[in-house]
Amino acid sequence: MTTTTTTPTRTGRAAAATADYLDQRTSVGGAVKEFARKVFPDHWSFLLGEVALYSFVTLLISGAFLTMFFVPSMAETEYTGPFATQEGLHMTEAYASTLRLSFEVRGGLLMRQIHHWAALIFMASIVVHMMRVFFTGAFRKPRELNWVVGFTLLILGLAAGFTGYSLPDDVLSGNGLRITDGVVRSIPIVGSYLSYMIFGGEFPGTDLIPRLYTIHILLVPALILALIGLHLLFVVLHKHTQFPGSGRTDKNVVGYPLFPVYVAKAGGFFFVVFGVLALMGATMSINPVWNYGPYDPSPVSAGAQPDWYMLFLEGSLRLMPGGAEVVIAGYTLSLNVLIPAVVVPGLLFSLLALYPFVEAAVSGDKREHHVLDRPRNVPFRTAFGVAVLTAFFVLVLAGSNDLIATHFRMSLNDITGVLRIAFFVAPVAAFWMTKRICLSLQRKDRELVLHGHESARIVRFASGEYIEVHKPLDEHERWLRVQHEAIRPLEIEPAEDARGVRRKGYRSDALKQRVSRWFYEDRVEPVTPAELVAAHSHGEHDALEAVPVEQAPQLTGGGRHLVEPTDPDAGDRRA
Amino acid sequence: MKALAARRQDRRAPLVLLLLALLLTGAVYAVVAPPSADASAPAATGDDVETGRQIFQANCSTCHGPNAEGTEWAPSLVGVGAAAVDFQVGTGRMPMQNSGPQVLAKDVQFTDEQITQLAAYVASLGAGPAIPTEEQVDPAGGDPANGLSLFRTNCAMCHNAVGAGGALSEGKFAPALLETSPEHIYEAMLTGPQSMPVFNEATLTSQEKQDIIAYIEAQKEPSPGGLELGSLGPVSEGVWAWVVGIGLLIAFSVWIGAKSS
Known part of the structure; x- marks a missing residue:
């Protein structure tokens, strides 16, 4: 940098002169900078x-x-x-x-x-x-x-x-x-x-x-x-x-x-x-x-x-x-x-x-x-996209039915019959499966955030209970899994106002709401800070080799039950 | 052992395993797969009707009847001619192994001499098309350009534009012709085996049959464009575009898009 400004080479000078020439005539410098x-x-x-x-x-x-x-x-x-x-x-x-x-x-x-x-x-x-x-x-x-x-x-x-x-x-x-x-x-x-x-x-x-x-x-x-x-x-x-x-x-x-x-x-x-x-x-x-x-116009070949x-x-x-x-x-x-x-x-x-x-x-x-x-966080959209792709894919397979028949030794008529049904059934099945997978992945995320990674370290307490020690997520991992919001179904104003007059546009709103329910009824809410605090309140005990018997039931290392927020002041970060 | 166990967790492990599995499958297939049948043309020998009759009665009469008169399971062979025998037995289709939508070509079960004897016997039962001479099936004697015109009006709708094969109804199919010998192609046109129509002298003259053979023979030359991808048309091209093209480009995208810091 400094060498070119203090002692410019010949090519450097030429390039600068060209750039200057262009800039004076087109003002391109601003755009290039931007x-x-x-x-x-x-x-x-x-x-x-x-x-x-x-x-x-x-x-x-x-x-x-x-x-x-x-x-x-x-x-x-x-x-x-x-x-x-x-x-x-x-x-x-x-x-x-x-x-x-x-x-x-x-x-x-x-x-x-x-x-x-x-x-x-x-x-x-x-x-x-x-x-x-x-x-x-x-x-x-x-x-x-x-x-x-x-x-x-x-x-x-x-x-x-x-x-x-x-x-x-x-x-x-x-x-x-x-x-x-x-x-x-x-x-x-x-x-x-x-x-x-x-x-x-x-x-x-x-x-x-x-x-x-x-x-x-x-x-x-x-x-x-x-x-x-x-x-x-x-x-x-x-x-x-x-x-x-x-x-x-x-x-x-x-x-x-x-x-x-x-x-x-x-x-x-x-x-x-x-x-x-x-x-x-x-x-x-x-x-x-x-x-x-x-x-x-007369010949049409196979394939x-x-x-x-x-x-x-x-x-x-x-x-x-x-x-x-x-x-x-x-x-x-x-x-x-x-x-x-x-x-x-x-x-x-x-x-x-x-x-x-x-x-x-x-x-x-x-x-x-x-x-x-992240596709898992919007289950309806992901499932809908997969369903449309599935419909297209069934049609593509149907377009290749003769090649499927010869290469997999199957009956052309059976393939066509199966695909006729699949065109209607497969997108629905794909929709349902994708949505379930998305929701499960979200639950997995919740689980991870609340209880951390499995560490494969099993601890036995004096009481005889076994727990697996969990390693908490670092901040970046956690942020990735809690930053989104689960969209909730549309809430609309009532059909009649306070004076009992029917509201204009209620019917279209109601339709929107019905579709909205279909989109967003099933959802998994991301972990809130309050939930996280509640889940971690007993975290320090994980480091202990042995704990008093009466505290043992709280040490739900596997974390199969979700803890309700206990701290009302923690607030909802997403609000 | 511990190092191995740790490596098992590597995210590239499934890919390596998949590659190994593919390699293994390929290797096993190469060893186990039956060698392709050698369907060379039998040499014409003298009249061996009697030997042929004995071979027929030992191997074919269960279905076709003791005197080839046909039964409820199999047609009469009186008048089908030597060409039909040479095609059916010479490509391994007969004797039939099991029933299904279509009789499949398999390893040839008889020697060339036995096939000639069988053919002589069946030919002796009634007049039918004879085995073509070498001169009749010589691709050099045909015009491949006329063969193209004839092939696409008469054959391509089932056998594909270059004879790579195609599907028929209910599990039947028109086989690929690229491995079939010129003699068997000629005989198939002459006798119309299974779903195939008969192309007799009135439909396709012997010269036209030879033109078709010349056209099919020309398809065995390497394609000017490179790998033929099965000569199956746009579907296989599409599969290759997605697998090789998009596959490679996504691999490069992942490489370029990988975090540089």
């Missing part, structure tokens, strides 16, 4: 969103390369090239150029495979990131809107993935488009018009690939970029959340400044993500379009499935019994497609998008939260 000092808390799960961001950057880089060689046209051509099984086949320019960029362009196949793996990882990391945000309650005020932005990014990611998957015009992507066509047509009244609008006439038409191309390389990426900007802006505005721990409150952020620790970590992490994606692209084959051949993030939709369609078609006055209402492909995903995604607002309404909590929840 950002460099921004503090970020340290936790590995805070990097999951970065994985998504960096795989998106990788998608942009590899995608830009692919656009140089891909021809988004449905004009027909005949293939002549190095790949023997395609020689002389009729195909569209789109498919032919995909083959060309795979086999004739240097590095083309590597770029294509990096692009596709990056797409799968982009979606997967969005989902994992979203799970982290959900289960830790990071969507609570003031971050509800950022949750919606993130949710929109998830939907845009699906759109980007789907349009990209459809571009090469091989049989598999064509099968996917045919299903899309069917789903669009199942929408009552406007369905067939919509299908004609999308495909520019009867499926498959000749307009679709150029349209998908524009959406895939221009519209969706631009929207994603803009929303990523907004998403990050919100992170800067709200500051980052932090896990609970000693010294961390809703009014501070404990961590390291952005510069230099996080600049190095985050910058390095980009290369790690890119490296993993490049490794996957270099060693593992993905979407080998030449296996499926150019699109032709025809969409990429993993669309698999739940395929599973939903596979689970739905086929007979649910209603004919009303000569018009067919295809409930067998409409319910699994539109209603079910619509419901699941709406639940996901609206959850923060529902929780805010039924908890009546209007405070800002910057300290995250």
